[in-house]
Amino acid sequence: xxxELLKIKNLSTSFRIGDEYYAAVDDVTLTLNKNEVLGIxxxxxxxxxxxxxxxxxxxxxxxxxxxxxxxxxxxVKMSTSKLNKIRGDEMAMIFQDPLTALNxxxxxGRQIEENLFLHNKKLGQQGRKKRTIELLNLVGIPRPERVYxxxxxxxxxxxxxxxxxxxxxxxxxxxxxADEPTTALDVTIQAQILDxxxxxxxxxxxxxxxxxxxxxxxxxxxxRVAVMYAGQIVEIAPVDKLFANPLHxxxxxxxxxxxxxxxxxxxxxxxxxxxxKNLPRTGCRFAERIPWIDASHHEEHPELHEVESGHFVxxxxxxxxxxxxxxxxxxxxxx
Amino acid sequence: xxxxxxxxxxxxxxIKGGIFNRTVDHIKAVDGxxxxxxxGKTYGLxxxxxxxxxxxxxxxIGLEDITSGKILFDGKDxxxxxxxxxxFRKDVQMIFQDPYSSLNxRKRVLDIVAEPLRNFEKLSKQEExxxxxxxxxxxxxxxxxxxxxxxxxSGGQRQRIGVARAIALKPKLIIADEPVSALDVxxxxxxxxxxxxxxxxxxxxxxxxSHDLGIVKHMCDNISIMxxxxxxxxxxTADIFENPQHIYTKRLIAAIPDIDPKNREKQFHNRQKxxxxxxxxxxxxxxxxxxxxxxxSISDTHRVALPQKG
Amino acid sequence: xxxFIVRRLLITIPQIIILSIIVFIxxxxxxxxxxxxxxxxxxxxxxxxxxxxxxxxxxPWYIQYVDWxxxxxxxxxxxxxxxxxxxxxxxxxxxxxTVLLSVVTLIFTYLIALxxxxxxxxxxxxxxxxxxxxxxxxxxxTPLFIFSLFMLWIFGYNLGWFPTSGxxxxxxxPGTIAYWLSKVYHALLPGISIALIQVVSTVQYLRxxxxxxxxxxxxxxxxxxxxxxxxxxxxxxxxxxxxxxxxFFGWEITTLITGTVFVEKIFSYPxxxxxxxxxxxxxxxxxxxxxxxxxGTAQIMGALLSDxxxxxxxPRIRIK
Ligand SMILES: Nc1ncnc2c1ncn2[C@@H]1O[C@H](COP(=O)(O)OP(=O)(O)OP(=O)(O)O)[C@@H](O)[C@H]1O
Ligand SMILES: Nc1ncnc2c1ncn2[C@@H]1O[C@H](COP(=O)(O)OP(=O)(O)OP(=O)(O)O)[C@@H](O)[C@H]1O
Ligand code: SF4
Ligand SMILES: [Mg+2]
Ligand SMILES: [Mg+2]
Numbered sequence: 001x002x003x004e005l006l007k008i009k010n011l012s013t014s015f016r017i018g019d020e021y022y023a024a025v026d027d028v029t030l031t032l033n034k035n036e037v038l039g040i041x042x043x044x045x046x047x048x049x050x051x052x053x054x055x056x057x058x059x060x061x062x063x064x065x066x067x068x069x070x071x072x073x074x075x076v077k078m079s080t081s082k083l084n085k086i087r088g089d090e091m092a093m094i095f096q097d098p099l100t101a102l103n104x105x106x107x108x109g110r111q112i113e114e115n116l117f118l119h120n121k122k123l124g125q126q127g128r129k130k131r132t133i134e135l136l137n138l139v140g141i142p143r144p145e146r147v148y149x150x151x152x153x154x155x156x157x158x159x160x161x162x163x164x165x166x167x168x169x170x171x172x173x174x175x176x177x178a179d180e181p182t183t184a185l186d187v188t189i190q191a192q193i194l195d196x197x198x199x200x201x202x203x204x205x206x207x208x209x210x211x212x213x214x215x216x217x218x219x220x221x222x223x224r225v226a227v228m229y230a231g232q233i234v235e236i237a238p239v240d241k242l243f244a245n246p247l248h249x250x251x252x253x254x255x256x257x258x259x260x261x262x263x264x265x266x267x268x269x270x271x272x273x274x275x276x277k278n279l280p281r282t283g284c285r286f287a288e289r290i291p292w293i294d295a296s297h298h299e300e301h302p303e304l305h306e307v308e309s310g311h312f313v314x315x316x317x318x319x320x321x322x323x324x325x326x327x328x329x330x331x332x333x334x335x
Numbered sequence: 336x337x338x339x340x341x342x343x344x345x346x347x348x349x350i351k352g353g354i355f356n357r358t359v360d361h362i363k364a365v366d367g368x369x370x371x372x373x374x375g376k377t378y379g380l381x382x383x384x385x386x387x388x389x390x391x392x393x394x395x396i397g398l399e400d401i402t403s404g405k406i407l408f409d410g411k412d413x414x415x416x417x418x419x420x421x422x423f424r425k426d427v428q429m430i431f432q433d434p435y436s437s438l439n440x441r442k443r444v445l446d447i448v449a450e451p452l453r454n455f456e457k458l459s460k461q462e463e464x465x466x467x468x469x470x471x472x473x474x475x476x477x478x479x480x481x482x483x484x485x486x487x488x489s490g491g492q493r494q495r496i497g498v499a500r501a502i503a504l505k506p507k508l509i510i511a512d513e514p515v516s517a518l519d520v521x522x523x524x525x526x527x528x529x530x531x532x533x534x535x536x537x538x539x540x541x542x543x544x545s546h547d548l549g550i551v552k553h554m555c556d557n558i559s560i561m562x563x564x565x566x567x568x569x570x571x572t573a574d575i576f577e578n579p580q581h582i583y584t585k586r587l588i589a590a591i592p593d594i595d596p597k598n599r600e601k602q603f604h605n606r607q608k609x610x611x612x613x614x615x616x617x618x619x620x621x622x623x624x625x626x627x628x629x630x631x632s633i634s635d636t637h638r639v640a641l642p643q644k645g
Numbered sequence: 646x647x648x649f650i651v652r653r654l655l656i657t658i659p660q661i662i663i664l665s666i667i668v669f670i671x672x673x674x675x676x677x678x679x680x681x682x683x684x685x686x687x688x689x690x691x692x693x694x695x696x697x698x699x700x701x702x703x704x705p706w707y708i709q710y711v712d713w714x715x716x717x718x719x720x721x722x723x724x725x726x727x728x729x730x731x732x733x734x735x736x737x738x739x740x741x742x743t744v745l746l747s748v749v750t751l752i753f754t755y756l757i758a759l760x761x762x763x764x765x766x767x768x769x770x771x772x773x774x775x776x777x778x779x780x781x782x783x784x785x786x787t788p789l790f791i792f793s794l795f796m797l798w799i800f801g802y803n804l805g806w807f808p809t810s811g812x813x814x815x816x817x818x819p820g821t822i823a824y825w826l827s828k829v830y831h832a833l834l835p836g837i838s839i840a841l842i843q844v845v846s847t848v849q850y851l852r853x854x855x856x857x858x859x860x861x862x863x864x865x866x867x868x869x870x871x872x873x874x875x876x877x878x879x880x881x882x883x884x885x886x887x888x889x890x891x892x893f894f895g896w897e898i899t900t901l902i903t904g905t906v907f908v909e910k911i912f913s914y915p916x917x918x919x920x921x922x923x924x925x926x927x928x929x930x931x932x933x934x935x936x937x938x939x940x941g942t943a944q945i946m947g948a949l950l951s952d953x954x955x956x957x958x959x960p961r962i963r964i965k
Contacts, residue, residue: 043522058865058868083871085871087868088871089871095862095866097862100861100863101862101865101866102863102866107960118871118872151960153960164866168869186384187546187547190590191589191590194592213520215594216549216592219592219595219599220592220593220599220603239596243595243596254520257520257521258524258549258594265531266525266528266553267521268521268525269521269524272522
């Protein structure tokens with residue numbers, strides 16, 4: 001219990017469209033332990049970023065319900081000044097797009113130092129600079145003294161992503177949220193960044209939430225994986241269990257649409273992720289994308305059930321699920 | 336004899352500088368690339384950002400000026416823009432990376448898909464609409480949607496509309512520049528399946544540009560690895576994945592995340608090992624300027640950039 | 646940066662040459678020439694013709710052009726036919742007034758624009774913002790000369806707070822402090838009038854710039870660092886939004902110098918604008934042409950200034 005870093009209880013985040021609020025994150029409950037990597041996967045629009053932004057409380061116009069407890073402090077109810085003490089210090093975030101996440105008019109050094117300045121008043125000018133150079137070294141930036149004075153547009157995408165990571169880890173956060181940290185990068189640079197995140201985990205023992213739509217990245221990095229669909233967690237399990245025994249039809253469909261050895265045709269999930277407004281709010285949200293499954297198998301209110309230790313699935317009828325091309329045995333498990 | 340032959344292609348972009356904005360240097364975006372293609376096959380072109388993949392594709396279709404080199408299509412020299420005649424422009428089409436910006440948002444699907452038809456064939460309004468509906472049917476977009484605008488479609492649908500436009504004139508060669516990079520896995524699967532389907536139906540040849548080796552492996556018969564404007568390795572898919580010779584190829588392959596969590600440790604160590612090898616043997620594989628050497632054949636299908644002496 | 650500035654400077658040279666040629670051609674097309682202003686109409690035409698020959702007025706146009714440019718470079722703009730004095734001297738007096746008026750206007754413009762724009766952009770869609778935006782709409786819709794008349798009528802004639810004409814109280818000794826104070830005092834009402842109307846474009850520009858910057862990703866990065874609202878605005882949003890405003894500065898100056906024509910008329914303020922109007926109505930073409938040349942040059946210099954300022958404040962240009 002004492003190992004628990006973050007506890008999210010019944011979190012819903014809703015955006016206003018017209019006169020009504022629509023939940024982009026819908027009743028999400030999960031926990032994250034210290035020194036653990038939780039991967040969150042799902043298609044575009046499934047609510048991954050909305051969840052991350054809620055934890056950091058970065059939404060400006062959203063209705064947030066439920067509890068987000070970081071070391072037993074509820075972020076949802078926290079005063080802004082208290083929140084600002086925690087943001088960038090106890091919890092930090094790595095953003096998706098390295099090209100836009102840095103201030104184009106501020107030297108790199110100053111952008112990192114800002115984070116030190118805000119949370120570590122004792123450090124002083126000299127100390128801040130020293131620590132900044134140290135951080136630049138840590139994230140593998142060559143010639144840090146020079147980069148310290150440069151501006152974002154002078155650096156490549158991979159370099160800028162490292163700067164964003166340096167900002168995030170400046171104060172050794174306990175919780176690090178990485179929202180698609182490598183999506184914009186080349187594979188070789190992606191591999192370096194992932195290795196870097198792994199090293200950091202060893203060094204600062206942070207709890208890490210790693211958001212991505214790349215199942216390979218999750219397989220390599222995560223200890224546990226949550227699969228999100230249309231604002232809900234549909235399956236959550238330790239990584240080996242999820243990949244060895246994926247249960248929810250959505251998880252299985254995702255895994256099956258990645259090119260793998262000896263597969264000629266890839267599985268295609270019919271239809272698209274519904275937009276917020278068109279989300280079915282009753283019954284099963286995924287049902288419309290697997291229309292060949294007999295309606296009698298669907299549940300009215302699919303809930304998460306624990307099927308084996310630590311492995312939860314939102315569904316009972318996964319027992320009935322099969323792929324229409326009758327190659328279901330191939331769909332079971334990877335490789 | 337080859338269907339498309341590229342000989343020692345170079346595309347340089349001038350770097351302007353100095354007070355008077357004269358050309359002070361060149362970016363050698365493509366720096367001496369040669370390859371041949373056979374009809375009906377898929378050729379992968381892989382490399383990191385900025386390695387010159389798109390420029391190669393764009394040069395072949397005539398969107399970039401060629402600095403030097405030769406391109407032969409069906410045995411005819413089409414290097415010069417002027418020699419890229421009507422037949423060539425009909426036979427070679429391109430699909431672009433971003434399904435969100437490559438379709439004109441103010442045009443209806445009908446106009447988008449019919450555009451090449453209007454340029455090359457004289458059809459009556461009815462005939463044109465019928466052709467467009469047939470094409471949409473081929474790409475699995477409802478033929479009723481001809482009066483809709485691009486924003487009314489999902490990314491995958493838009494990309495397929497782009498494909499419909501590309502195949503409207505029954506081309507022989509399609510240059511697909513990262514056709515699925517902007518798409519989610521499941522939508523990606525849809526487009527990839529579809530590209531394979533129409534390939535066998537229309538006997539298409541693809542030049543498939545991507546930085547995702549997993550997808551290239553799935554799609555291609557033959558793969559070229561590009562680094563700083565040059566090819567470092569070229570071979571059948573099996574050559575590249577089972578018997579990679581160049582250190583850069585090895586590094587790219589090692590960087591692909593493994594989808595099986597059980598291999599995690601192995602994968603990590605493998606990557607460390609390759610990285611070590613890369614740093615150690617860097618000078619054996621690249622010249623003083625950090626560029627790759629000339630390709631040398633090591634088997635019928637497999638060519639690697641190694642120093643002259645070997 | 647130096648490369649950029651030098652290159653930019655080099656571009657202005659052909660611009661100015663083209664401008665001078667246009668003005669020269671205009672001058673040639675006007676009736677009369679440099680002599681007509683000086684000469685008594687009753688003098689013998691043969692003697693005039695001789696004078697002409699002597700002054701080079703019968704030379705081919707390109708020689709005349711070179712002579713003319715040579716004169717200008719030495720500060721000789723010719724003679725005013727109306728005031729019977731050198732144009733240079735005439736414009737010189739008026740220029741001081743116009744520059745003073747411009748400076749006063751600029752100060753008021755920024756005094757009004759910055760706070761209004763910042764408030765309006767930061768608290769967009771609040772009541773306060775709506776009030777400010779309302780003001781900018783009114784400002785856009787109101788012609789400057791009508792507004793000036795209105796200001797003159799209220800604060801000049803009715804309330805009597807400001808002088809209603811001239812640029813200095815009669816009888817004050819040039820050079821004394823009282824003289825300069827009186828000059829500033831005379832420039833205040835026209836300056837404020839122009840500022841109140843002209844400021845609206847800057848306010849709107851700043852507002853939309855701030856609203857734009859607010860939504861940038863790097864603002865989220867700043868918030869995620871734990872920066873408070875005040876800091877986010879001061880260090881990230883305002884600074885980045887002021888950049889294009891700084892670049893606006895050069896333009897603002899030129900529009901002021903060239904664009905106060907009617908306001909000077911209404912306030913009977915003896916600046917270059919008023920001189921321009923007078924010289925046109927009285928067919929004093931040597932003065933009018935010189936002013937066109939000056940206005941044009943000011944325009945070119947303003948653009949140059951804008952670009953140089955931008956190159957200094959924006960690292961993306963500065964580095965190159
Ligand atoms: N500020 C907002 N106002 C209204 N709707 C929003 C807002 N932010 C997100 N949404 C909607 O909420 C849903 C979830 O979006 P979110 O950005 O969390 O998806 P995601 O899983 O991060 O997708 P991606 O992989 O594309 O980043 C989407 O339907 C999106 O359109
Ligand atoms: N029009 C152009 N003018 C100048 N340089 C260019 C131009 N187009 C491309 N380049 C340069 O040529 C090089 C190769 O670019 P290219 O777009 O072919 O790379 P790529 O391999 O397609 O990369 P990516 O994966 O990022 O699309 C790059 O250094 C690029 O900056
Ligand atoms: S109700 Fe259960 S089985 Fe049916 S689609 Fe939903 S999750 Fe799948
Ligand atoms: Mg997202
Ligand atoms: Mg490209």
